[in-house]
Amino acid sequence: SQTIHQWPATLVQPVGSPLSLECTVEGTSNPNLYWYRQAAGRGLQLLFYSVGIGQISSEVPQNLSASRPQDRQFILSSKKLLLSDSGFYLCAWTPGTSLSWGLGELFFGEGSRLTVL
Amino acid sequence: AQSVAQPEDQVNVAEGNPLTVKCTYSVSGNPYLFWYVQYPNRGLQFLLKYITGDNLVKGSYGFEAEFNKSQTSFHLKKPSALVSDSALYFCAVRDFKGYSSASKIIFGSGTRLSIRP
Numbered sequence: 001s002q003t004i005h006q007w008p009a010t011l012v013q014p015v016g017s018p019l020s021l022e023c024t025v026e027g028t029s030n031p032n033l034y035w036y037r038q039a040a041g042r043g044l045q046l047l048f049y050s051v052g053i054g055q056i057s058s059e060v061p062q063n064l065s066a067s068r069p070q071d072r073q074f075i076l077s078s079k080k081l082l083l084s085d086s087g088f089y090l091c092a093w094t095p096g097t098s099l100s101w102g103l104g105e106l107f108f109g110e111g112s113r114l115t116v117l
Numbered sequence: 118a119q120s121v122a123q124p125e126d127q128v129n130v131a132e133g134n135p136l137t138v139k140c141t142y143s144v145s146g147n148p149y150l151f152w153y154v155q156y157p158n159r160g161l162q163f164l165l166k167y168i169t170g171d172n173l174v175k176g177s178y179g180f181e182a183e184f185n186k187s188q189t190s191f192h193l194k195k196p197s198a199l200v201s202d203s204a205l206y207f208c209a210v211r212d213f214k215g216y217s218s219a220s221k222i223i224f225g226s227g228t229r230l231s232i233r234p
Contacts, residue, residue, distance in 0.1 A: 034222070043226040044161075044207065059221075090160055094222075105151055106209075106222055108160035 002027035006091050006109035013116055019064075019078040021112050023091030026072065030096035033074040034106065035066055038088040050074060051096065086116045119144040121210045123225035130198045130232050138193040138228045140208030149211040150191040151222070152182055154204045161207060167191060178202070198232045205229050 003026045013019060025031050032051050036044040046059045048066035056066050063082050067075045074091060092106040120143045130136045142148055149168055153161040165176025172184045182193045191208060208225040 036224075042205075044224040046221060046223070049221070088158075092161075105163040105166055106153075106161070107163070108153075110160045111158070113158070 002093075002107065004091060004093055004107055004109040006089075006112050008112060009110065010113045011115070013081050013114065015083055015116055016080045019076070019081050019085070019114070021076040021089055021091075021114075023074040023076075023109055024072055025093045028072070028093070028095065030071060031093040032096050033068065034092040034094075035074065035076050036090045036092065038090060038111075039086075044090065048076070081116045083116050086114055088113050119210055119221070119223050121208050121223055121225040123206075123208055123228045125228050126226075127229045127231065130230070132200055132232050132234050133197050136195050136198045136202070136230065136232075138206050138208075138230060140191045140193065140225060141189050142191060142208075142210045143189060144210055148189075148191075150182075150184065151209040151211070152176065152180070152191075152193050153207045153209060153224075154178075155207065155227075156204050164193070164206075200232045200234055203230055203232045 006023050034049045035047040037047055038044050048056055048058055050056050050068045053068050053071055063085060064078050089112045091109040094104040094106055122141045124139055128138055151166045152164040154164055155161045164180050165174050165182055167174045167184045173181060175181045180193060180195050182191055184191050205227050207227050209222050211222045
């Protein structure tokens with residue numbers, strides 16, 4: 001069966017420090033991968049999505065970047081954190097096969113809570 | 118642009134009563150609609166989806182949703198609420214553009230469901 005892992009689960013970082021959040025998916029190949037941010041326990045904002053290694057689409061201009069160095073690994077990064085980067089970050093995946101990706105639901109990780117002080 | 122609206126920030130229901138959580142959508146092309154639930158400090162869990170077929174879709178934990186094309190709505194329902202149903206519920210839409218391109222999944226702002234004993 002497929003599983004998705006996110007780490008770290010919680011992170012407290014000072015303003016101006018770098019960030020790296022990791023997400024890996026097991027039990028599938030060529031997944032579509034997504035990073036969402038949830039602020040104040042409410043709506044989800046799509047930050048990045050990826051359909052393959054090295055292919056990243058950015059949804060909003062911001063202080064963050066994403067990379068996909070391996071098929072099942074998705075990394076969210078920042079060189080210098082801002083206070084406004086605080087939030088709950090969720091990684092998700094859907095099957096990447098052409099017959100099913102357009103119809104499939106998202107499978108979410110357990111999230112990474114980032115607090116920038 | 119595709120969008121999803123959840124007009125109620127909070128819904129309060131007594132245990133045993135029916136519940137409805139509202140969702141309306143706006144997309145170009147065919148709508149692929151989803152409901153997710155989120156418990157505190159957790160990732161989102163998939164409840165149900167509408168792709169095509171019957172307008173009444175049944176999902177996990179006794180939930181169902183009714184797709185109404187003329188009203189562009191996809192309301193979540195349950196005949197008899199449980200205290201354990203208390204959580205944050207998200208409606209989402211995928212604008213399916215075809216097999217050759219990635220599609221986005223857009224979430225509503227969420228509705229907090231509170232079931233009182």
